[in-house]
Amino acid sequence: MSTEITTVGIIGAGTMGNGIAQACAVAGVRVVMVDIAQAAVDKGVATVGASLDRLIKKDKLTAAQKEAALALIQGGTSYDDLKGAQLVIEAATENHELKLRILKQLDGLLAPETIIASNTSSISITQLAAPTSRPDRFIGMHFFNPVPMMALVELIRGYLTSDATHDAVRSSP
Template sequence: MGITTVGIVGAGTMGNGIAQACAVKGLNVVMVDVSDAAVAKGVNTVSGSLERLLKKEKITAADKDAALARILGSTHYDDLKGAQLVIEAATENHALKVQILQQLDTILAPEVIVATNTSSISITKLAAVTRRADRFIGMHFFNPVPMMALVEIIRGLQTSDATHDAVHAMAIALGKTPITVKNNPGFVVNRILVPMINEAFFVLAEGLATADDIDAGMKLGCNQPIGPLALADMIGLDVCLAVMDVYVAEFADSKYRPCPLLKEMVAAGRLGRKTGQGVYKY
């Protein structure tokens, strides 16, 4: 089954980024969210991103117009019926994802592949709530999606070879570099990355150094392009906390306990760039 139309549930940061990555490669996109305002914001974000590429002369005006024309924004799940692949890119919340996946099951044809962009939730568990477990897979993009080359392809216990191969091939068609990983909390990248970010919050909370110096130390000493605290602000502190909570629940190991400072900042609504303040002000 060739993939020519991709459905995306969620027009937020990840959803609209995936929409852009697909549209610029010639795929038709249906991007669904719960409100007209959310959909409009997602489409406008794609337009702004493409405009920046146009100003840098990385695309032409015709490229921009063609990509935007391929994206249909909608609040109706029925508009996803023509897609061969639907990617769930909603908030990192298990109950919400289950609700979305079960709703998709009532709408999509049996042969349609459904992927989740989860960064930590079990693919096997999510597959089990669907009626297409063999055609369910994890497709974890990284933020910002249009710029980041990596896609983690995560197989659940039930995922078929055909589903894996189709999604793997699509990632390559998008110009991404896919890696195949086993289902496990956090998969590969976030299993390593988010505990490091959590440890940076412990270092900050203990007053060992300022946020600027912590980030400078990791950039200059470990050759990281961005420090862990600034990266947390980019990812979203709420997302980082949600991932650590998954680790605590799944591994039952105290080494994954979330830093109290991280929890407090999330409780205060200081989630990073998306709220204008996290570790840093924006």
């Protein structure tokens, strides 16, 4: 059965996290963006707002579309808020130990059917998936910077990533 993705969780509100949040929200997908400090979350949301303003200036977006997109982004510091997402994308600092810690925490918290993805640029997806209980529902989503301009994401399957996980992520908005 295919998973319909209507809410995406994002770990990290930095360059990639807020770019992914913007791309998802503009596509009409609800976003929960979590970082370690509220200041980082606020900065991420403000970056999205400024980026959408630039699109309005270029006549690529209306003010109403900007408001609609921002209304879809919920930011915070609690991983608990990610529980309603069908897909959680880890876009935290590129550090192997840190990512393993975050992924184990997510694995213990999220419903078994939730897909976890990592935006890592250099770490093996198979290695990141291994300590989780869901290597079949784990995938690499390598977004390109700046995300909203590139509109490109490379999917990287781990050794055990299932076809269903790959298809659910590929067909998401």
